[in-house]
Amino acid sequence: MLRHAARRLVSRTAAAPTARRALATAEVPAEAAEDSTFVEAWKKVAPNIEPPTTPLSLMQPRPPTPATIPTKLTVNFVLPYKSEIANKEVDMVIVPATTGQMGVLPGHVATIAELKPGVLSVHEGNDVTKYFVSSGFAFVHANSIADIVAVEAVPVDQIDPALVQKGLADFTAKLGSASTDLEKAEAQIGVDVHSALNAALTG
Amino acid sequence: MSATTAAVPFWRAAGMTYIGYSNICAALVRNCLKEPFKSEAASREKVHFSISKWADGKQEKPMQRAPALCGVWGRVLVASLTLACAMRGDRDSNPGPSGHRRCPLRR
Numbered sequence: 001m002l003r004h005a006a007r008r009l010v011s012r013t014a015a016a017p018t019a020r021r022a023l024a025t026a027e028v029p030a031e032a033a034e035d036s037t038f039v040e041a042w043k044k045v046a047p048n049i050e051p052p053t054t055p056l057s058l059m060q061p062r063p064p065t066p067a068t069i070p071t072k073l074t075v076n077f078v079l080p081y082k083s084e085i086a087n088k089e090v091d092m093v094i095v096p097a098t099t100g101q102m103g104v105l106p107g108h109v110a111t112i113a114e115l116k117p118g119v120l121s122v123h124e125g126n127d128v129t130k131y132f133v134s135s136g137f138a139f140v141h142a143n144s145i146a147d148i149v150a151v152e153a154v155p156v157d158q159i160d161p162a163l164v165q166k167g168l169a170d171f172t173a174k175l176g177s178a179s180t181d182l183e184k185a186e187a188q189i190g191v192d193v194h195s196a197l198n199a200a201l202t203g
Numbered sequence: 204m205s206a207t208t209a210a211v212p213f214w215r216a217a218g219m220t221y222i223g224y225s226n227i228c229a230a231l232v233r234n235c236l237k238e239p240f241k242s243e244a245a246s247r248e249k250v251h252f253s254i255s256k257w258a259d260g261k262q263e264k265p266m267q268r269a270p271a272l273c274g275v276w277g278r279v280l281v282a283s284l285t286l287a288c289a290m291r292g293d294r295d296s297n298p299g300p301s302g303h304r305r306c307p308l309r310r
Contacts, residue, residue, distance in 0.1 A: 081247060117228055134228040152229035152244075160237040167235060185217035189224065193231045 065143040069107030074145045075122060077131075079153055084131070085122065092123040093146060095138045096196075106144045113138045117196040119156065119203070120148065130156045132200050134193070161201050168194035 035056040042051040075093055077085035094103045096118025102111075115136045122129045136150030171190030178184040214224045233244040255265035 117232070132232065134232040135225045151225050152232050154232065154236060154240065158236050158240045160235055160241075163235040167231065181217040182219070185214045185219055186227065188213060189227055190231060193228050194235070197232070197235055 063143050063145065070144045071106060072144075073104060073106045073108075075148065076146070077120075077122075077148045077150070077153070079150055084153060088122075088124075090122050090124040093148070094119075094121045094123070095148060096120060096133060097138065102138075104138070104140050104146055108140050108144070108146075110142045111138070111140045113140075115148075115150065117193045119200045120150075120153065130200075132156050132159060132197065156200050159197055159201060164194055164197045164201065168198060 035054045038054050038056070039051050042049075072089035072091065073093065075085050075088050075090050076083075092103055092105050094101055095113060096102075096115055097113035098116045099113070101118070102113055104111075115133055115138060117134055118132070120131045120133045122131075131153040132155075133148075133150045134152040136148065136153075139147040139149075141147070167190065171187050171194060175184065175187035175191055178187045212224075215221075219227075230248060233241070233248060236244055253265040253267045256263050
């Protein structure tokens with residue numbers, strides 16, 4: 001019975017519009033790592049039993065949006081099978097958004113960008129690291145943290161130019177001979193991806 | 204109430220979902236890698252699934268699909284298999300409008 005009470009209390013606190021929402025754009029203060037609402041409610045119901053830890057208390061509080069623009073951008077770049085960049089402070093990242101190459105500097109406005117196949121470059125001082133991203137999303141938060149997620153990302157020097165040319169020729173031919181909508185779409189995707197790979201190799 | 208005049212990407216207009224588009228892009232990029240990266244990446248493309256038809260509320264013997272069907276063409280094959288099952292219209296493999304029949308192919 002007490003277990004159900006805890007569940008109901010947790011769901012009620014989860015419904016409250018607190019600053020935990022990742023896409024909140026208003027400036028929010030850092031939250032304490034204890035779930036105070038839950039603990040108070042628990043103490044009222046069961047004062048003699050230790051309150052359990054809730055997911056909120058185990059979560060790291062979201063870094064606050066500073067009053068002045070920070071000097072560095074914190075980047076997290078993750079793939080489904082590994083974390084490529086984790087909490088790295090850089091000067092700038094250029095992401096291949098569907099609306100064009102987008103440069104993200106510290107203090108960038110909060111943005112969600114869908115990525116197209118293209119080159120993602122991370123600029124740190126004089127070093128530039130380039131990855132070819134197949135597709136994904138880039139979330140830039142107001143506190144100068146950028147989260148980039150992609151399905152597949154490879155360093156540009158791991159791409160084989162001969163295979164790219166062959167693929168481009170193949171898919172261009174398929175695009176010419178495609179009949180159904182689905183075939184046309186797939187051929188178009190092939191042409192897009194291979195052209196982007198080509199541009200990444202030459203550019 | 205606005206009409207749906209939002210510009211949809213060409214792949215969505217052709218019936219593809221974002222996840223399908225994203226997986227196709229990833230598979231194409233993996234195909235263009237140099238060795239040895241290409242063989243390492245090939246293991247990421249493998250899809251294991253088993254299909255089983257349902258008849259009279261009973262599950263028949265499942266067909267184990269070997270992980271050979273992977274990547275772009277595996278997806279197309281799976282899509283056509285689902286379409287074939289759906290279009291055949293038989294009560295066995297088609298989840299009826301009542302919804303209590305479990306769909307055999309979970310993607």
